[in-house]
Amino acid sequence: MAMSKEWRRENPDGSVSIRSTCWSPPGDHPVGCGMWLTVKDGKLIDVEGDEEHTITQGRLCLRALNLPEIVHSDKRIVYPMKRDPKDRGKDKWERISWDEAFDLVCGKVNEMKEKYGAESILVFGGTGREACIYYYPLGFSTLQTPNVCYGQSGWSCYGPRCSITDYILGAGYPEIDYAGYFEDRFDNPEFELPKYVVCWGKNPLPSNPDGLFGHAIIDMMKLGTKVIMIDPRVTWLGACEGNVNLLIKPGTDAAIGLGLANVIIEEDLYDHDFVENWCFGFDEFAERCKEYPPEKVEEMTWAPAEQIRKVARLMAQKPVSIAWGLAVDQNPNGTQVGHITIALQAITGNIDIPGGLTLGPPSSLLGKWRMETRKDLAPELWDKRLGSTEYPALSNAMATTHPDFTLDTLETDKPYKIHMIWFNSSNLLAPTCSAAPTRWHDAFLRTDFNVVQDLVMTPTAMAAADVFLPLPTVAEHDGIVITHYGRNTVFLGAMNEALRVGETKSDVEICIEFGKRLNNAGPDGTSTWNIFEGDTRDKFVNSFFTNQLQPELGFDFDKLKEIGLYQPGYDYRKYEKGMLRFDGEPGFNTVTGLIELYSTLFEAWGEDPLPYFEEPRWSQVSHPELAEKYPYMMTSGAREYNTFHSEHRMFPTNRFFRQYPDIEIHPDTAAKYGIEEGDWVEVENPFGKARQKAHLTIVVDPRVVHCRHGWWYPEQDGEEPNLFGVWKSNVNTMIPHFDIGQLGFGAGFKSTFCSIKKVDDLDGLVPKKSLDIIKERDELEAQEGVKIDWTRSDLHRDHRVI
Amino acid sequence: MAYEGYALLFDYKYCSNCHTCEVACKNHLNVDIAKTPGIVVKEVGPYQLEEGNPDAWEWKNFPIPTKLCDLCASRLDAGKKPSCVHHCLAKCIEYGPVEDMAKRALELGRAVSIIIP
Structure with a gap:
């Protein structure tokens, strides 16, 4: 192995250095950057990038470099706390011991189960953090509720892409090939450098999505790779010499994809051999693509027809890979965006080839235990999962509830009342998600x-928690980093505890310690959590990870610590070798055994089996009667280096790089309103409004504004109604509830119309209550005095509980 | 100073403005990043160089060491690289005797700067 065996070093000055790989908290995705953490006298005094790490090679982002400030910040909560439920919203917290916390919480859990059934308990998990692999077992096994929820409307993050992949491609998560699987990286003889990497609705440099170390793209650019950016904004990456930009109207990605496929097929640039052998439904697919010639697509997307042709010709080469982004998910039309993205890689023969799109195997690495914790639920309990019957396309691939359905349940107590919520690393009021x-x-x-588990006091915890269970940072606990949460494991890294501040417990410690105390046995009489040896975390956490690692990889947790980084290698063209199907036959793990350009499952679920374009639900085109009032398209969610979504805003060095959220406005547009750089601007649409500071820039089209997400002000009054100013800059108030795609995926977070106006300051915003999407129709008609052509809301009427 | 004649080389066409050098430097010098930074990245652009051409831009980021930069002498003494060089996400910073850096700059082509702090 490439790394030295020693992962703990004693230094001459009496300090100790511990090797680790970085995940969370505070957040990032499982990127696993290698680092050495140096501790002296109980303080983290230094973070240094680990040069032996073959992917990050010593490099670190500023969030990792700032860990000493974060770990010892006085903003952290480092002891368990409780608060009387009647004091919710008030800063009346009382420090308690873990014994009291265990007794209090276990007592409540048992009480809820006895009185109302385990399904009355709801677990929320946040985005990206390590909790993503623990909040499922926390729900299914520790608490034994079927109701685990990722609260973003339409599950609009990662889940849709994974589900679409399951149905269309029959494989684990598709990722660009950056030779991460190999210790010798780009020198590996099997690897081939991609000619183009297409970043579609994704800016991997700041976002490092789901485990992809974004700057690996820069590494490849130095070797000759070029980048194509498909995005509503000009990005620095797209502006680099030789890179290519397809700038589009927000939310029109499906039309762009169909236009690209149209050119590739019409100009006969597609891979006939791959299409004939490995794709299903090409003729129907080609017929559909005929409806999207570049000139028509230009009208839909604002992208020049000639640029569409240029990009299509570049993408028809080999090897080319597409890094598909969050913009696929955050769109009611996103199922079709995902479908056409996979189709483009398939018809150009770029699937599972060196330098193309890599595929995970059909079952997750180390995912077995996460699945197996479901055995602790009785089948009748599993069937009570909220929204699972109504949205089979979601519930077949995802183990969670349907998020929009869940809000309906919380509001209406139908089909049953939720009595208890456990938030694991989710601050969804801020909101990144909701x-x-x-x-x-x-x-x-x-x-x-x-109950809330988190690192700091958040608006969500201040508003709603009765018990606060503090989490240790990434520097303070043992764990594993598994890229793409095991769905395409580029590598596995050991996360090692360097110190522990206060009395905190990590996600896995919470699962085990509560699991042991609740002593849950599943229908088969066994309990998941009582099998791990030892009463102290150094023993039972080690035992837990050894139990996961040993059967699949043949080594234990101590060995992983010694290896530091496990890179599994990669088998290209698995579909030829029977490595993608459980039956060992060649092909893909789909209904037809082929990549489904025509989806048999979408058809079975009442959706169009072929990709199509749907205009954004709330745009000047879909609602011309409101076009004058809301003349701009708002996109949101671009990522930054200093923060992870709503996190890091209370740490001075992170905050230094952005004091306030900025709304990006084209200078010509700003001039119409007398808006100058740094002015406060109120952005509004029928559903909500927010205030952000103007940044005048040509990265956005004059018809588009971009807003920052996840903003709150930890320095402000935390009590209700201010709640750290969480409603002041909150762009998600402008996104309607339950306005999603037909299969249950995708909400229009990145593509809704809006108005802008100059205001005096951050304060003084009168919040709008976001209404129910069905009530909104009547409300809007009354308000605006216009008849609104409503096309989609009735789709959800059938199952809605109101 | 011991490293007289040494320079930092920035292959700034690859500088993504990730701020890593600024925080790495702050950790080394133990300074207030807002008031007394040891290195600052300045953004130039974006400018669209031809109207209507979506692929013709100028948008560069320039890392500029301040007079506080000591080239991480204590790290160099310990056999390490300067902290900004070590941690730069784009791996676009190098260091060494200025003559070597000049040669290196010629190899790297356009958009390279050499700074003797």
């Missing part, structure tokens, strides 16, 4: 008992 966050806020206050 649409219509004011409704979630009110809904959280309807429960009897709420």
